[in-house]
Amino acid sequence: MSLVTLRALGLTLGAPLFTGLDLAIQKGDRIGLVAANGRGKSTLLKVIAGLLPPSDGAITATRGTRIALMQQEPTPEQQALPLRAMLAGALPPETREWEDWRVDVALDALAVPADLRDRPLGALSGGWQRMAMLAAATLAEPDLLLLDEPTNHLDLARIGTLERFIVDLPRETAILVASHDRAFLDGVTNRTLFLRSTGSAVYAAPYGAARASLDTADEAAARRYETDLKQGAKLRRQAAKLHNLGVNSGSDLLTVKTKQLRERAERIESAAKPAHLEESAGRIRLDERGSEAKVLIAFDDLVVATPDGRLLFETGRRWIRPGERIVLLAPNGAGKSRFLDSVIRALRGEAVRGVRTNPSLVAGVVDQQLSHLGADETLQGAVVSRFPVGDQRARALLAGAGFPVERHGDRVSVLSGGQRARLAMLILRLEKPGFHVLDEPTNHLDIEVRRCSRPN
Ligand SMILES: Nc1ncnc2c1ncn2[C@@H]1O[C@H](COP(=O)(O)OP(=O)(O)OP(=O)(O)O)[C@@H](O)[C@H]1O
Ligand SMILES: [Mg+2]
Structure with missing residues (x-):
């Protein structure tokens, strides 16, 4: 029996996001949820978690099914709570008092350093916040774990940790995960749901293989639609010819035949369904102005440290010149955002020791x-x-x-x-x-x- 079943589920928020969605989630399913930006993935996860009512259809769950949701961003309440307290709050209420040791076990499993564990979630780097939210979702011992873009903010090594963490979950735990990360989806899922406003499609394969099947099905549907329309037009042409013959000869039989042909054409045309047209959620373009300057930013032994003064790294003497495209790679928590923060303050005209910016920049x-x-x-x-x-x-x-x-x-x-x-x-x-x-x-x-x- 399915853990959770969606029947003809629909949701309208201003415009219809999805309609007629049928899905049976079984124990052990690992389902990828894929759609362009703004198509309703996060909203669907909230509906399944019971945070939002659907506009149409029904969700049924086997008695006692526990569902936990890791949202795309921490809520303000989560951000304000110290990490340990947030995690303790996620334990099932009946065991909270005597099982709080599990909080530290979960934090150990995700290698969260001891000095971060009593800080408010909002004070941690984006990567640590994701790991903590994941720990909170799994502490609830869910039968169905809903994950909303879990790889956002994670560095490559930590995406590996996340994949292993998911693989190590109890085999019967079902997972529905919204993600735009193709490699991650291929690594952890075995089914894929392409969410569409009508005619959402489910495949028993990870993203890459499912995408190929979906493209083939869409192409076949497009060909079928074209053939149906051609067939309808052909019948109408034949009907028109017979009609003329019928009028000239006064034959009742031809009039009946004409009517039948027109009806057949109508049936084919109204049953013909246009193939799904994947509308883009919009393009992104960047634009830039050129610069005559030789050096845009000069670093002169900039010191990057944590807010409480622990040294993270020093830049040494370096320069950024026009036209350079620089990628900043480091593990989560190494100080990328702290470093960028110094650069941004200097760019805004603040005096920052160790950074000089070109005034025309x-x-x-x-x-x-x-x-x-x-x-x-x-x-x-x-x-x-x-x-x-x-x-x-x-x-x-x-x-x-x-x-x-x-x-x-x-x-x-x-x-x-x-x-x-x-x-x-x-x-x-x-x-x-x-x-x-x-x-x-x-x-x-x-x-x-x-x-x-x-x-x-
Ligand atoms: N309270 C609301 N009122 C009106 N529209 C809303 C509301 N909440 C969400 N929406 C709209 O519903 C649509 C779906 O939002 P949702 O967050 O589910 O998208 P998503 O598929 O998760 O996108 P993304 O990939 O960007 O995370 C969006 O167009 C969003 O603007
Ligand atoms: Mg979303």
């Missing part, structure tokens, strides 16, 4: 939390309040970035993770910076846009 910054986007501003407001572009142009720019006109008045807070990242990238492009600072820019972005966005 215009910098465009996208941080990990996309913190320059206010939650209360509207999409339209986010553009017109920053750039002298006028309402019409702002609408065109937003539409080009994948936001339909009817959404331009929506507040930033209701956007999906990927939609927020897309808006941040549009603002970055309009700033036309001479220097881009991007902290983990592919977090939240969907498979299509990760592949095709290359700097010009």
